[in-house]
Amino acid sequence: MCNFGWYNDAMTKLTRDIILDAAAELVEQNGVDGVTLADVGKKIGISHAALYKYFKNKRDLWTSLSLRWLNAILGDIFPFDTTGYTSKAAIAHDWLWDLAKGKMDAYQDDPTMFRLYTEYIDANEDVLAIHFGDLAASLKTALGTDDMVRVQALISAFVQFTTPVFAKTWGPHSQDDFEAIWALIAPGLEESF
Numbered sequence: 001m002c003n004f005g006w007y008n009d010a011m012t013k014l015t016r017d018i019i020l021d022a023a024a025e026l027v028e029q030n031g032v033d034g035v036t037l038a039d040v041g042k043k044i045g046i047s048h049a050a051l052y053k054y055f056k057n058k059r060d061l062w063t064s065l066s067l068r069w070l071n072a073i074l075g076d077i078f079p080f081d082t083t084g085y086t087s088k089a090a091i092a093h094d095w096l097w098d099l100a101k102g103k104m105d106a107y108q109d110d111p112t113m114f115r116l117y118t119e120y121i122d123a124n125e126d127v128l129a130i131h132f133g134d135l136a137a138s139l140k141t142a143l144g145t146d147d148m149v150r151v152q153a154l155i156s157a158f159v160q161f162t163t164p165v166f167a168k169t170w171g172p173h174s175q176d177d178f179e180a181i182w183a184l185i186a187p188g189l190e191e192s193f
Helices: 016-030 037-044 048-053 058-073 088-109 111-123 125-143 148-157 164-169 174-192
Strands: none
Touching: 016 037, 016 058, 016 111, 037 048, 037 058, 058 088, 058 111, 058 125, 088 111, 088 125, 088 148, 088 164, 088 174, 111 125, 111 164, 125 148, 148 174
């Protein structure tokens, strides 16, 4: 019999999302280091060996879980709706602010989970590269450009509002600080893209 309330072997086909939901619940209770694949399997009523059909190993599961968490908190930019915009500068501004606000809100709403996920991502260079690549691809699409160097530079200019190491500095003044940096960058932005 399955322990995971809404999951029932007889009625529901096991999916990556079901596994990720169970893992997320366990991580919230025990932290990343306190959860094994066996724990996840037990939670949904399968052997941990069955999880290998969906994830190569524990690292693959945590990577998928962390990136899913990021995509959820940053839902406004994956993809970014450019309907109604008349300038690339306005698109870039709002995309960057949505990125910053998504991370700041996640930190404010649940600092423990924010720390758990971001520490895992920051400690794994390949996961961080995937996240940065996803961000750059989203902004590139929103701006309708192929200039990935400028897109990456633009994201990097606002790193203090999006990188967890700066989270303790985020507060009511953050939007004013963001706008001050934006004011320095904005004048040359339209010509850049």
